[in-house]
Amino acid sequence: MFKLDRKLIISASLVTAVALSVVGCFQGGDVTPPPSSEFNNHATIDGGVYYPVKDGRTGPYRINEDTLKGGFSHGRTPTANEIAAWDKDIMPDGTGLPEGSGSVEEGAEVYEAQCVSCHGDFGSGGAGYPSLAQGNAVTLQKTLKNQRVKPDADGPVRVFGAYWPYASTLWWYIRDAMPHTKSKSLTDNQVYALSAYILNINEFEIDGEKVDDDYVLDRAKFLKIKMPNVDGFEPIINGPQALDNVRNYYKDAKNFGGLNLKQGAVRCMTNCQKETAVVTRIQNGGISDLNPPLSSVRDLPAEKAVVLDPAQTLYEENCKVCHADSSMGAPVMGDKVAWGKVTAKGIDKVYANGMNGINAMPAKGGANLSDKDFKSVVDYMINSSK
Ligand code: HEC
Ligand code: HEC
Numbered sequence: 001m002f003k004l005d006r007k008l009i010i011s012a013s014l015v016t017a018v019a020l021s022v023v024g025c026f027q028g029g030d031v032t033p034p035p036s037s038e039f040n041n042h043a044t045i046d047g048g049v050y051y052p053v054k055d056g057r058t059g060p061y062r063i064n065e066d067t068l069k070g071g072f073s074h075g076r077t078p079t080a081n082e083i084a085a086w087d088k089d090i091m092p093d094g095t096g097l098p099e100g101s102g103s104v105e106e107g108a109e110v111y112e113a114q115c116v117s118c119h120g121d122f123g124s125g126g127a128g129y130p131s132l133a134q135g136n137a138v139t140l141q142k143t144l145k146n147q148r149v150k151p152d153a154d155g156p157v158r159v160f161g162a163y164w165p166y167a168s169t170l171w172w173y174i175r176d177a178m179p180h181t182k183s184k185s186l187t188d189n190q191v192y193a194l195s196a197y198i199l200n201i202n203e204f205e206i207d208g209e210k211v212d213d214d215y216v217l218d219r220a221k222f223l224k225i226k227m228p229n230v231d232g233f234e235p236i237i238n239g240p241q242a243l244d245n246v247r248n249y250y251k252d253a254k255n256f257g258g259l260n261l262k263q264g265a266v267r268c269m270t271n272c273q274k275e276t277a278v279v280t281r282i283q284n285g286g287i288s289d290l291n292p293p294l295s296s297v298r299d300l301p302a303e304k305a306v307v308l309d310p311a312q313t314l315y316e317e318n319c320k321v322c323h324a325d326s327s328m329g330a331p332v333m334g335d336k337v338a339w340g341k342v343t344a345k346g347i348d349k350v351y352a353n354g355m356n357g358i359n360a361m362p363a364k365g366g367a368n369l370s371d372k373d374f375k376s377v378v379d380y381m382i383n384s385s386k
Contacts, residue, residue, distance in 0.1 A: 090172035092238060094223050097171060101218035102193025104200040104211065110190050111197050114179045123159075123201050130159070133201035137161030141228035161202030165233050167225040171195055192217050199225070311373075311380035318367035319377060329360055331385075339385035350382075351375050 078086075090096040111119075118129040125131025134140055140162035146154055157163070160170055175191045177183050186194070196217035204211045207224040211217070235249035236242065249255050315323075315333075322328040331338035342350055355374060357363035364374050 088176070090168045090175075092166040092168045094168075094219070097168060097219055097222065098188045099219050100188040100192045101216055102189045102191070102196055103216045104193075104196045104213055106190075107193035107195070107197025107200070110186075110194055114182075114186075115194070118180060123198060132160055132198050134159050134162070136203040138203075138228045141232070144229065144232060159202070160198065161204065161228070163229055163232075165227055165230045167195070167199075167222065167227055170198065171222070192219075192222070195222065309380065311376045314367075314369065314373060314377045315380055318369065319365050319381070322361075322365070323381065333381055334385050336385055339382055343382055347382075351378060354378055 088096060111123075118126065119132050120126045120129070123132030124134075134157050137159075140157045140159065143154060144156045144158070144163065146156050164170065171191055174194050175184070175186060175188070178194075179185070196211065196215055199206070199211045199217070200213065200215065204225070206217075206221050209215070234255065235245040237246060239245075320333070322330045323333045326332050331342050345353075351374075354361065355364055355371060367374070369377070
């Protein structure tokens with residue numbers, strides 16, 4: 001920040017310029033505004049600090065010398081190391097991005113250990129915690145055009161992959177802010193690994209190569225990431241034309257929704273409705289001109305009560321834990337071959353084995369059943385497996 005970084009200055013002056021034009025006020029205080037020719041009417045003030053404009057371009061941060069007569073009244077000049085410690089932004093062009101590397105696999109490990117508790121499995125998100133992925137970023141980017149015209153319509157998905165214009169912000173965000181409770185604790189390589197993992201769950205390709213499970217991300221590859229929504233933000237606020245782009249963009253109200261406002265027209269702010277609005281409401285009788293008329297009679301089909309075979313209930317309560325799949329080594333319910341082998345012994349033998357227990361099958365399956373009930377369950381299992 002203290003270094004004269006063009007982009008920061010541009011975005012700071014943009015924010016202030018927009019804020020001023022919105023509130024339409026001039027916070028002069030006792031600072032006399034400088035001549036408008038010098039400042040191009042962009043009176044940008046941070047307590048006496050101006051961004052002078054030269055050749056139609058906002059120049060570097062300039063201090064109003066009058067406020068500094070006699071030197072600093074508090075604080076001191078920051079040391080070079082202090083400046084370096086603050087000046088850590090990671091920019092889309094790679095400014096600030098260190099060398100390093102990390103794989104999707106390592107990223108998944110760190111994610112499981114340090115991120116999953118808040119951001120959910122595979123970045124699914126959780127109450128209050130942003131989702132980091134919802135699927136293929138390129139596909140989801142298209143949802144940004146969705147308008148939620150109905151409450152249940154699919155709205156735009158604004159997760160990192162689909163929405164963010166630059167991946168550098170992800171790297172920066174993770175390094176400086178995450179994990180939330182222990183920020184700035186990750187190594188650069190871990191940040192590469194986590195970025196790789198997040199790109200993987202967003203189904204990214206970098207330079208034509210899929211970020212699959214054994215992808216290894218490094219600085220050079222990182223700089224080749226093209227986010228699907230890179231052009232989704234207007235005006236374009238980076239590059240040497242940034243400030244001009246911003247000015248031109250805001251000059252034309254059509255660019256930000258002022259579609260019906262003719263050039264030079266004044267927005268109406270009070271009593272703008274010319275005719276009295278006629279509100280049509282559905283009357284008590286409902287809508288009458290539908291054919292066939294809408295019915296208000298509730299005639300939903302009656303629900304059929306499900307009657308379980310008593311043997312089925314006993315099976316579910318006592319036997320299913322072991323007989324539903326092959327993991328317990330028991331003949332699986334519905335497995336014709338397995339039950340064919342069982343019944344080949346003769347039904348009495350089978351009853352006896354079941355009641356006395358055989359190998360890993362406890363007597364009567366460990367259930368407190370009468371002989372008759374137990375046999376009925378065996379019959380049920382045999383009959384269901386024919
Ligand atoms: C204790 C909970 C918690 C943990 C653990 C955590 N985060 Fe976060 N994370 C958050 C919260 C809360 C936000 C939203 C912050 C905000 O919007 O102000 C966030 C935001 C983010 C974002 C920005 C998402 C967006 O779309 O705005 C990223 C990326 C992120 N976290 C990555 C990680 C990574 C990687 C880890 C593991 C190293 C991690 N987080 C661990 C709580 C957590
Ligand atoms: C704790 C797990 C378990 C439970 C509970 C269980 N079984 Fe079994 N059952 C087995 C296993 C294991 C076998 C296979 C035994 C073998 O042949 O080695 C088996 C085999 C059987 C056989 C075949 C016996 C034979 O002659 O091959 C029948 C019949 C049977 N069980 C009925 C039942 C019934 C009825 C219930 C519930 C009332 C039940 N089992 C509950 C584990 C279980």
